[in-house]
Amino acid sequence: MKISENQLLRFTTAGSVDDGKSTLIGRLLFDSKAIFEDQLEAVEKTSKKKGHEGVDLALFTDGLKDEREQGITIDVAYRYFTTPKRKFIIADTPGHIQYTRNMVTGASTANAALILIDARHGVVEQTKRHAFIASLLQIPHLVVCINKMDLVDFSEEVYNTIITQFEEFSSKLYIKDIRFLPISALLGDNVVNRSENMDWFQGAPLLYTLENIHISSDINKIDARFPVQTVLRPQSEDFLDYRGYAGRVASGIFRPNDEVAVMPSGFTSKIKSIDTFGGEIDKAFAPMSVSITLEDDIDASRGDMIVKVNNKPETEQEFSAMICWLNNETAKNRAKYTVMHTSNQQTAMIKSVLYKIDINTYNRNEEDKDLNMNDIARVTIRTTRRLMVDKYRHNRNTGSFILVDNVSNETVAAGMIL
Amino acid sequence: MSKYYLNYLDELESEAIYILREVWAQFENPVILFSGGKDSILVTHLAKKAFYPSKIPFPLMHVDTGHNFPETIQFRDDLIEKFDAQLIVGSVQESIDQGRVAEEKGKNATRNSLQITTLLDAIESNKVDCAIGGGRRDEEKARAKERFFSHRDDFGQWDPKNQRPELWNILNGKHFEGEHFRAFPISNWTEMDVWNYIKRENIQIPSLYFAHDREVVWRNNSWIPVSEYLKLEENEEIVTKKIRFRTLGDITITGGMESDADTLEKIVLEVSAMKQTERGNRSDDKRSETAMEDRKRQGYF
Numbered sequence: 001m002k003i004s005e006n007q008l009l010r011f012t013t014a015g016s017v018d019d020g021k022s023t024l025i026g027r028l029l030f031d032s033k034a035i036f037e038d039q040l041e042a043v044e045k046t047s048k049k050k051g052h053e054g055v056d057l058a059l060f061t062d063g064l065k066d067e068r069e070q071g072i073t074i075d076v077a078y079r080y081f082t083t084p085k086r087k088f089i090i091a092d093t094p095g096h097i098q099y100t101r102n103m104v105t106g107a108s109t110a111n112a113a114l115i116l117i118d119a120r121h122g123v124v125e126q127t128k129r130h131a132f133i134a135s136l137l138q139i140p141h142l143v144v145c146i147n148k149m150d151l152v153d154f155s156e157e158v159y160n161t162i163i164t165q166f167e168e169f170s171s172k173l174y175i176k177d178i179r180f181l182p183i184s185a186l187l188g189d190n191v192v193n194r195s196e197n198m199d200w201f202q203g204a205p206l207l208y209t210l211e212n213i214h215i216s217s218d219i220n221k222i223d224a225r226f227p228v229q230t231v232l233r234p235q236s237e238d239f240l241d242y243r244g245y246a247g248r249v250a251s252g253i254f255r256p257n258d259e260v261a262v263m264p265s266g267f268t269s270k271i272k273s274i275d276t277f278g279g280e281i282d283k284a285f286a287p288m289s290v291s292i293t294l295e296d297d298i299d300a301s302r303g304d305m306i307v308k309v310n311n312k313p314e315t316e317q318e319f320s321a322m323i324c325w326l327n328n329e330t331a332k333n334r335a336k337y338t339v340m341h342t343s344n345q346q347t348a349m350i351k352s353v354l355y356k357i358d359i360n361t362y363n364r365n366e367e368d369k370d371l372n373m374n375d376i377a378r379v380t381i382r383t384t385r386r387l388m389v390d391k392y393r394h395n396r397n398t399g400s401f402i403l404v405d406n407v408s409n410e411t412v413a414a415g416m417i418l
Numbered sequence: 419m420s421k422y423y424l425n426y427l428d429e430l431e432s433e434a435i436y437i438l439r440e441v442w443a444q445f446e447n448p449v450i451l452f453s454g455g456k457d458s459i460l461v462t463h464l465a466k467k468a469f470y471p472s473k474i475p476f477p478l479m480h481v482d483t484g485h486n487f488p489e490t491i492q493f494r495d496d497l498i499e500k501f502d503a504q505l506i507v508g509s510v511q512e513s514i515d516q517g518r519v520a521e522e523k524g525k526n527a528t529r530n531s532l533q534i535t536t537l538l539d540a541i542e543s544n545k546v547d548c549a550i551g552g553g554r555r556d557e558e559k560a561r562a563k564e565r566f567f568s569h570r571d572d573f574g575q576w577d578p579k580n581q582r583p584e585l586w587n588i589l590n591g592k593h594f595e596g597e598h599f600r601a602f603p604i605s606n607w608t609e610m611d612v613w614n615y616i617k618r619e620n621i622q623i624p625s626l627y628f629a630h631d632r633e634v635v636w637r638n639n640s641w642i643p644v645s646e647y648l649k650l651e652e653n654e655e656i657v658t659k660k661i662r663f664r665t666l667g668d669i670t671i672t673g674g675m676e677s678d679a680d681t682l683e684k685i686v687l688e689v690s691a692m693k694q695t696e697r698g699n700r701s702d703d704k705r706s707e708t709a710m711e712d713r714k715r716q717g718y719f
Contacts, residue, residue: 004425004427004614004618005425006425006426007423007424007425007426007429008424008426008429008430075563075578075579075581076563077559077562077563078555078562078563078605078606079556079562080555080556080606080608082608082610086426087426087608087611089606101583102583104583104585105583105584105585108585108586109585109586109587215423216421216422216423219422219423221422229436229439229440229443230439230442230443232469232470232471232472233472234471234472234473236471236472236473238471239471242471244471246439246468246469247439248432248435248436248587253422275470275471276467276470277466277467277470285422287424287429287432287433287436288424288428288432289431289432289433289435289436289439289468302443326583338592340588340590341588342588343443396586397586397587400585400586400588401588402585402588402590404590404592409590409592409593409594410582411582411583411584411585411590414583414585
């Protein structure tokens with residue numbers, strides 16, 4: 001296959017200060033040669049200053065001034081590397097409890113999640129938290145790396161015990177694809193190269209796994225959804241009557257001559273053409289940005305959604321959702337927020353909080369209903385006008401929304417429609 | 419069998435087009451920050467694609483330090499004509515003349531950080547509520563934490579610890595009067611992606627990126643071009659070398675590298691074998707470990 005046909009894989013990593021997450025990312029970047037000489041020199045210098053022996057791979061992921069001073073990651077950081085097979089985007093998120101919001105953010109766009117477990121400690125509270133978020137955000141693939149195998153004598157028994165521990169609680173979650181890998185990020189075992197210390201492990205190393213996970217099927221190709229972002233009306237001589245609905249396909253496949261409906265009005269028409277700068281095309285699927293023209297003069301605008309006549313989303317004014325609260329200010333009871341959903345936005349309120357979930361034990365709490373930063377809760381949302389929604393489980397693009405505070409304009413919650 | 423997935427360059431392009439359209443839909447008065455470098459040229463090109471067959475709906479805003487490569491200005495003017503776009507120029511020289519900023523002194527003086535004031539003044543006086551930039555997260559560690567839609571307070575400042583979380587592809591551009599946003603449609607592109615795309619699409623870029631003969635002096639580990647602003651130090655000697663520039667900034671601070679790469683194919687090959695980061699030849703980033711973060715907090719590009 002030509003390099004120019006390579007796909008993009010976005011994955012998220014979550015871990016705490018000591019489980020070797022930064023070292024693992026440093027190792028992936030270093031072994032895939034994504035590190036430049038001047039970056040290496042800077043890290044060598046800092047390693048020496050800090051009194052480390054050799055190069056401290058973790059320093060490659062060092063971010064902002066405050067983070068370096070405190071030695072912890074505060075915010076999501078994005079890193080990039082490319083192999084002959086794929087381009088990768090890592091959303092590197094901190095793992096401590098107060099940063100659930102960052103994990104949720106990193107997970108929202110990921111095709112895969114890496115969870116690190118320290119082989120000496122096995123499954124800890126944090127592991128359950130990370131797995132829960134991966135499941136909540138419906139990350140299609142989960143790769144559980146049991147790290148620091150060098151510190152447990154590369155023991156197969158330790159590895160198997162941890163897998164059993166993990167499976168005990170993960171059976172309560174909804175994750176489609178889980179794989180386990182014994183690694184040593186520090187020494188490089190099973191990261192890029194196969195481990196020589198663990199003959200008993202027959203699986204592929206981490207990088208090979210990431211390069212070969214099948215991701216094309218993760219996109220919903222059944223339910224055709226096209227949220228209109230803006231209308232293109234050039235009104236130039238050559239395009240006098242042109243009226244193109246510009247947007248990015250959220251899911252499904254559109255073709256010229258498809259019978260479509262414009263929601264919420266429900267007016268029907270046929271697709272006349274699907275246009276790009278490069279010319280007309282014969283099909284559009286997610287996540288392509290195109291513009292669609294219709295046979296009939298229908299008044300559609302931003303916030304409307306073009307769908308197939310025989311497969312429409314639900315139009316709801318009230319729906320259940322799981323939300324993650326992202327703001328320092330506690331949610332205000334029955335206060336008005338703006339819900340942003342696809343290209344649509346409406347005034348909304350949290351009508352009721354059913355329960356909060358303890359992400360360490362997965363227990364429901366129906367007593368305490370105050371939504372504070374990092375809380376995850378099941379709620380009912382009511383909007384002033386109907387939204388065109390799908391269940392998040394079936395459609396990550398049309399099943400997700402954010403709530404924006406009307407006073408501060410801040411993004412205060414991330415929601416997944418049930 | 420027909421395929422139903424995009425390759426990585428198409429996916430990056432589609433993402434950038436989506437972001438540019440969101441900017442247009444969510445803001446009143448957006449501009450593209452245009453420097454004449456390859457990244458802002460790429461953003462302009464993507465804007466053309468995003469709104470075709472309409473014209474690019476954003477003016478291009480150039481913060482002119484006065485210390486330009488003449489080739490950059492020529493290129494800018496040609497591009498404006500080609501796309502039939504509007505140009506807004508913010509002049510650092512005017513900011514100096516008006517006493518808004520003072521010229522740095524000494525051998526390594528540059529107008530780099532003076533641009534911040536001119537940029538913020540131009541944003542304010544043109545009532546710009548969103549400035550679209552060609553910043554990429556792979557460029558620098560502070561930029562790795564940027565959002566697609568990055569909020570600035572009414573002093574134009576960036577607060578990296580208090581950024582709005584950005585989930586899925588829902589972009590929150592809500593803002594109060596006086597505040598503005600920066601939007602970064604090519605956040606997820608790497609230097610290599612940019613070059614591969616420029617090659618694939620055959621996008622025109624200034625001749626400075628291609629190997630050419632030029633009078634230069636060796637300073638701070640790179641070839642600094644001779645210009646009217648260059649003051650020769652003792653022991654410095656003007657030589658003619660075949661060089662090209664990997665990034666473009668002011669003529670006073672942009673170092674060239676020796677190269678024979680005079681076609682896009684050769685540049686792509688050369689960049690893929692590169693052992694130093696892109697900004698390694700930029701003396702503005704060498705000032706301290708957090709040079710970029712410090713400038714960004716104040717309102718830099």
